[in-house]
Amino acid sequence: MTLSNDRDTLISELVDEMTSWNPRDRMNAFRSWLKGSLSLIHLHVLTVLEADGPLPMSKLAETLDVSDASATGIVGRMEERGLVERSHAETDRRVVLVSATTAGDAIFRDMAEHRREHLTRLFARLADDELAALLTGLRAVRTARAALHAEKAESEEPS
Numbered sequence: 001m002t003l004s005n006d007r008d009t010l011i012s013e014l015v016d017e018m019t020s021w022n023p024r025d026r027m028n029a030f031r032s033w034l035k036g037s038l039s040l041i042h043l044h045v046l047t048v049l050e051a052d053g054p055l056p057m058s059k060l061a062e063t064l065d066v067s068d069a070s071a072t073g074i075v076g077r078m079e080e081r082g083l084v085e086r087s088h089a090e091t092d093r094r095v096v097l098v099s100a101t102t103a104g105d106a107i108f109r110d111m112a113e114h115r116r117e118h119l120t121r122l123f124a125r126l127a128d129d130e131l132a133a134l135l136t137g138l139r140a141v142r143t144a145r146a147a148l149h150a151e152k153a154e155s156e157e158p159s
Contacts, residue, residue, distance in 0.1 A: 038107065042078055046104050049084070054099035056089070083107070 021029075041064070048063050049055065055063070061071035075098050078084045083104035089095035123131060 038083075041074055042083065043107070045074060045078060045098075046083065046100055046107055049098065049100040050105070050108060054087075054097045057086075057096045057098055060098050078104070 044064060045060065048060065052063075057071055057075065058068055060075070061068045064071060064074075066074070075084055075086065079086060081103075082101055084098055085101050087097050087099070089097050123134075126134070
C-alpha cells in the first residue's frame, strides 16, 4: 500500500468515525430537539433567524421554501409558544419582520449545554494521551476548515 493509499484510508476511517450515528443516538438527539413540542420546521426557522437575524416574512418563507401563507401559520404557532415575535419594519410599516425571542434563542443554548454535558461525560472516559491527541487533531481540523472557507471566499470574489 502506498503512502497515498494509507492517507486515503485514514481519511476514510476518520470520516466514518465522525459521521457514524446509530439509530439510538439519532433518536435521542431528535427527542432532545423536539422536546417542548418543537417541530423540525420550528427548529429550521430558529436556525435561519439565528444565522440571518430578523427577516421579513416573505424572505423567511422563501428561505424555508414554503408559501407566505404557510410561513405565516408557522410563525403564528411559534409566536403562541413565545419563540418568535413579529414587528413592523420602521422604514416600511407594510413589511412584517420575524425575530427570535429570548425563549427562542434559549432553545439552541439549552441544546448546546446538553451536548457539552454529554461530551464531558464521554471525554472523561479517555486517557490523558488520547485527550491530548484528540485536541491536537480537532484544532488542526479547525485550522483546515478556516483555510477552506478563506479559499472559497477568494474564489467567489469578482475578478
